[in-house]
Amino acid sequence: MFITDKMYKVNLFLPREDVTRFWDAVGRFGELQPTELRHVSRLEQYLSFIDLSELSAKLREAASFLGVDMAAPLDDSTVIPLPPDRLEAQVNDIYSELTDARARLQGLREAQRSVERELDKLTVQEAHLRLLEPLQVDIGALLHLRRFCVLAGTLPEDHLDQLDRSLHQFLHALLPYRSERHRLQLLVVCLNPDRERVNDILESALFRPLELPEELAGEPQQALLALAAKREDLLEQKRRLDDEFAKFEAWRGEQRARLSDFVKINTTVLTAHEQTGQTQAVAVAAGWVPKRELHRLRILVDTERNWVLETEEMSYEKTKDEDGNTVPSRLHNPALFRPFEGLVHLYGVPRYGGFDPTILFSISFVLMFGMMFGDLGHGFVLFLGGAGLLLWPRLRSGWRRTGKIFLMVGMASMVFGVLYGSFFGYEKIIPALWFHPINQINRILSYSIILGIVIIVLGIIINMGTKFIQRRYVELVFERFGALGLWFFLGALIAVYMNARGTSVSFVTILILMFLPLLLMPLEQPLKRFAARHKPHDKQAADNSGPLVTLLITGVDIFETMIVYLSNTISFVRVAAFALNHVALSIAIFQIGGMLRALPAGNVFYILMVAGGNLLILVLEGGVVAIQALRLEFYEFFSKFFEAEGTAFVPLKLKFKKGVMNAQS
Amino acid sequence: MSAYLLAMIRGKLSRMVNDADLDQLVGVEPDVIVQRLQTSSYAEALGEVWERPSDHLRQAFLDDIADLIHSLYEYERALLLDVLARYRVESLKIVIRAQLHRVPADEVKKHLFSLPWEDVDYHRLLEMPGLEAVIRELPWEEYRQRLDAVHRQVGDKRVAFPYESELDAIYLQQLIRQYQNGPMSARRILKYIVIKDLFSWAFRLKSYGRSFPELVNILPDFRPVIPQDEMRHIVEDNEGWHGMGRLLGTSLAGELERMDSFDLAALEKLFDRRIAEVIRESFVMYPFGMGVVLGYIFMKERELSRLIEVIERARRSERGGADVHH
Numbered sequence: 001m002f003i004t005d006k007m008y009k010v011n012l013f014l015p016r017e018d019v020t021r022f023w024d025a026v027g028r029f030g031e032l033q034p035t036e037l038r039h040v041s042r043l044e045q046y047l048s049f050i051d052l053s054e055l056s057a058k059l060r061e062a063a064s065f066l067g068v069d070m071a072a073p074l075d076d077s078t079v080i081p082l083p084p085d086r087l088e089a090q091v092n093d094i095y096s097e098l099t100d101a102r103a104r105l106q107g108l109r110e111a112q113r114s115v116e117r118e119l120d121k122l123t124v125q126e127a128h129l130r131l132l133e134p135l136q137v138d139i140g141a142l143l144h145l146r147r148f149c150v151l152a153g154t155l156p157e158d159h160l161d162q163l164d165r166s167l168h169q170f171l172h173a174l175l176p177y178r179s180e181r182h183r184l185q186l187l188v189v190c191l192n193p194d195r196e197r198v199n200d201i202l203e204s205a206l207f208r209p210l211e212l213p214e215e216l217a218g219e220p221q222q223a224l225l226a227l228a229a230k231r232e233d234l235l236e237q238k239r240r241l242d243d244e245f246a247k248f249e250a251w252r253g254e255q256r257a258r259l260s261d262f263v264k265i266n267t268t269v270l271t272a273h274e275q276t277g278q279t280q281a282v283a284v285a286a287g288w289v290p291k292r293e294l295h296r297l298r299i300l301v302d303t304e305r306n307w308v309l310e311t312e313e314m315s316y317e318k319t320k321d322e323d324g325n326t327v328p329s330r331l332h333n334p335a336l337f338r339p340f341e342g343l344v345h346l347y348g349v350p351r352y353g354g355f356d357p358t359i360l361f362s363i364s365f366v367l368m369f370g371m372m373f374g375d376l377g378h379g380f381v382l383f384l385g386g387a388g389l390l391l392w393p394r395l396r397s398g399w400r401r402t403g404k405i406f407l408m409v410g411m412a413s414m415v416f417g418v419l420y421g422s423f424f425g426y427e428k429i430i431p432a433l434w435f436h437p438i439n440q441i442n443r444i445l446s447y448s449i450i451l452g453i454v455i456i457v458l459g460i461i462i463n464m465g466t467k468f469i470q471r472r473y474v475e476l477v478f479e480r481f482g483a484l485g486l487w488f489f490l491g492a493l494i495a496v497y498m499n500a501r502g503t504s505v506s507f508v509t510i511l512i513l514m515f516l517p518l519l520l521m522p523l524e525q526p527l528k529r530f531a532a533r534h535k536p537h538d539k540q541a542a543d544n545s546g547p548l549v550t551l552l553i554t555g556v557d558i559f560e561t562m563i564v565y566l567s568n569t570i571s572f573v574r575v576a577a578f579a580l581n582h583v584a585l586s587i588a589i590f591q592i593g594g595m596l597r598a599l600p601a602g603n604v605f606y607i608l609m610v611a612g613g614n615l616l617i618l619v620l621e622g623g624v625v626a627i628q629a630l631r632l633e634f635y636e637f638f639s640k641f642f643e644a645e646g647t648a649f650v651p652l653k654l655k656f657k658k659g660v661m662n663a664q665s
Numbered sequence: 666m667s668a669y670l671l672a673m674i675r676g677k678l679s680r681m682v683n684d685a686d687l688d689q690l691v692g693v694e695p696d697v698i699v700q701r702l703q704t705s706s707y708a709e710a711l712g713e714v715w716e717r718p719s720d721h722l723r724q725a726f727l728d729d730i731a732d733l734i735h736s737l738y739e740y741e742r743a744l745l746l747d748v749l750a751r752y753r754v755e756s757l758k759i760v761i762r763a764q765l766h767r768v769p770a771d772e773v774k775k776h777l778f779s780l781p782w783e784d785v786d787y788h789r790l791l792e793m794p795g796l797e798a799v800i801r802e803l804p805w806e807e808y809r810q811r812l813d814a815v816h817r818q819v820g821d822k823r824v825a826f827p828y829e830s831e832l833d834a835i836y837l838q839q840l841i842r843q844y845q846n847g848p849m850s851a852r853r854i855l856k857y858i859v860i861k862d863l864f865s866w867a868f869r870l871k872s873y874g875r876s877f878p879e880l881v882n883i884l885p886d887f888r889p890v891i892p893q894d895e896m897r898h899i900v901e902d903n904e905g906w907h908g909m910g911r912l913l914g915t916s917l918a919g920e921l922e923r924m925d926s927f928d929l930a931a932l933e934k935l936f937d938r939r940i941a942e943v944i945r946e947s948f949v950m951y952p953f954g955m956g957v958v959l960g961y962i963f964m965k966e967r968e969l970s971r972l973i974e975v976i977e978r979a980r981r982s983e984r985g986g987a988d989v990h991h
Contacts, residue, residue, distance in 0.1 A: 167878060182810050203818075208818055
């Protein structure tokens with residue numbers, strides 16, 4: 001529970017033809033993390049590996065096209081993966097079917113785009129044609145005269161005079177007929193032979209020709225009617241395409257339902273299959289299994305006569321196996337604390353054999369949050385939020401975990417709210433079972449410092465315990481957060497306490513309580529070097545620094561140790577600060593509300609202010625308090641013992657829907 | 666115009682680096698240039714002058730001119746701001762180019778000038794999502810309308826030329842308007858500034874293959890300063906540029922005649938000299954008029970461009986020397 005699970009390295013030997021069935025069984029077993037044998041140099045000459053990347057890529061492509069949610073559990077527990085040779089034939093069939101479907105979809109999309117483009121063009125043409133509405137002439141005939149060229153368009157108002165001047169050497173007429181938003185709508189008439197040059201000149205005058213349909217005929221009103229008919233045609237085409245799309249999506253949905261489990265199970269198994277080494281007759285698979293699940297694996301393997309299991313227990317001293325693979329760390333916590341594992345992982349994964357702080361983290365986090373954000377009303381809102389997330393149907397598991405955390409911090413907040421006598425910032429509605437922090441500032445400050453001392457001491461003890469399990473005895477004693485560190489910290493606390501009580505503390509006592517452990521700490525490196533003499537390969541322990549440098553480093557280290565302990569302890573003052581901050585913010589809101597009350601309809605403003613202020617406290621202060629609690633955990637607690645060098649245990653797991661699994665079991 | 670302002674300009678004129686001094690600075694060590702500039706209005710910018718000298722000196726120049734604006738009466742201030750709109754136009758061109766070519770704002774910001782007399786944040790314009798948003802955000806109605814018209818014409822094409830020419834046209838249009846309605850002391854100076862810019866622009870457009878009728882649409886309405894037929898003759902006809910003699914005055918017309926072929930750079934220099942002549946005349950004829958302010962700005966711009974040239978040359982030779990040494 002407190003130490004990462006003991007792991008076993010397992011090697012499995014089985015007939016080649018059983019590989020797919022084996023990984024299917026392992027997936028259903030769900031507690032084995034496969035390891036890559038491909039890069040193990042000592043096995044290179046004995047084992048061969050099948051390249052299944054193309055097949056795997058095709059499956060993933062199919063999943064992507066069909067919109068299969070690969071993280072979702074499988075619906076049908078009876079579905080089984082296929083061996084690669086049989087799978088290839090099926091996947092190829094599916095792939096070619098999907099390729100056709102993709103082409104069909106592309107065709108539909110292109111047709112849709114084309115219709116949309118046509119509709120856009122039509123909209124522009126209609127808009128431009130409406131600009132010609134005031135002209136009651138046959139526009140088609142006008143724009144296609146034999147000798148004259150008539151151009152319809154718009155022009156910035158103040159360019160008309162310049163345009164007229166610039167066209168003076170050409171026979172021309174400018175016929176403006178309407179002005180709208182600083183632009184003139186006009187017809188430009190010139191001779192057909194001059195058309196090209198006139199066009200250049202018009203362009204330089206920022207003349208913008210109207211986009212009109214080629215087959216334009218009759219008066220603008222008639223042309224508009226023709227365009228409206230064309231629009232109807234296009235809309236009809238669009239409707240037909242929408243129907244086709246709907247049919248296609250329905251087909252895709254059917255295919256997704258049909259192939260979803262097939263794709264998921266085969267993709268998962270193929271990934272493991274690729275890591276399996278093979279000889280002519282035998283396949284070799286390797287992986288990690290937690291000790292507590294090993295017997296289940298044995299039972300699974302024993303059911304098959306030809307499957308052979310070889311196991312090797314990994315001691316907590318080692319973090320890597322002989323092939324250089326990092327032993328994964330598996331956390332095993334009671335369900336109540338499991339939602340907090342995600343927050344612990346934000347800091348890192350503990351190394352194999354390291355301390356798993358999830359339970360202590362959960363308790364101290366909830367406690368600190370409650371102390372900093374103690375309010376019955378606000379806590380109840382958080383509790384309700386958490387309950388909402390838990391009960392909301394179809395939410396992903398991540399949201400449910402968040403809901404559980406909300407539930408717990410909400411409860412802690414409520415408990416401290418009752419202890420502090422605070423309800424939505426009101427300090428007088430419910431009596432304080434303990435005390436009001438704002439009335440006894442020194443008291444809340446003292447409690448937060450005591451909490452800090454407890455957490456720091458706990459961190460040091462955990463560090464010592466972990467080092468003991470890992471047989472790192474020198475570090476256990478001499479490290480800054482080892483036995484000597486604890487001696488110094490407790491000694492300093494005793495000295496401070498005695499001083500505060502008025503008891504005179506002699507120099508020798510201070511020397512023994514505080515400075516002796518500090519002076520002994522620098523022995524860590526020489527002792528490590530001494531130990532390394534017996535390990536000729538341990539070059540890391542070698543240190544060629546001169547005595548002066550060593551002395552300097554030692555001095556700095558001693559000073560740093562004192563500072564670190566002092567700052568770590570003082571850091572917990574923030575727990576009290578935020579508890580006071582909560583009250584102070586509430587007082588500020590009530591005071592502003594009180595001022596608003598004096599205004600006309602003041603009661604309404606008062607209610608709005610108090611409601612808005614409480615919401616602000618809940619969101620802003622709640623968020624800040626969570627961050628601060630997390631910060632205290634990470635920097636003041638985890639930093640004492642947490643070696644985040646591990647990798648998470650990720651077993652091969654075929655997840656089935658709950659009902660399906662129950663039915664199966 | 667206030668006597669205080671005139672005194673200020675006289676003082677500023679006395680601190681200017683004259684042509685003779687500038688000639689002496691050509692080819693000297695950078696330290697000597699810095700020493701000489703200590704008594705000029707660029708003293709404060711000297712610390713940074715060796716990194717992007719043109720930008721820093723121009724900014725120092727703009728800050729120097731900003732002092733004048735607040736001491737002017739309202740109509741005088743409007744005239745001066747129209748003349749200084751050239752810098753607004755330059756900044757807008759930079760913003761437009763950056764927007765069209767999607768250049769990261771940070772790369773462009775250093776090239777934008779801060780115009781102390783304008784309350785426009787060009788840096789913010791750079792960060793706006795697209796040119797349409799920039800145009801919508803401009804605080805000047807005329808700029809907004811006319812650039813919007815260009816934008817409608819250009820659409821999604823990433824060409825800066827139509828926007829830039831419209832901005833230049835707005836700027837010159839304002840100067841022409843000031844020429845028509847402004848005080849006598851400033852009119853002649855404005856006329857020659859406009860003519861110089863008009864011809865430079867027209868000949869450049871012609872070299873890009875634009876016909877004269879197209880120029881009529883691109884350039885502002887130039888008829889208040891030069892008749893359309895005369896303009897067409899000068900720009901359109903192959904030897905028409907000789908016709909500019911009438912505009913340059915007797916002495917400079919002779920120099921124009923002696924030119925073997927058309928040379929735009931030489932022509933611009935002739936116009937600069939003509940403007941300097943007109944300014945000198947204006948200082949005598951209207952010693953208390955706006956011409957003094959415009960004249961000061963013109964001379965200051967010339968000083969600035971020559972100074973940048975000298976400093977750039979000194980930097981290049983220093984760098985070259987260092988390379989040789991190494």
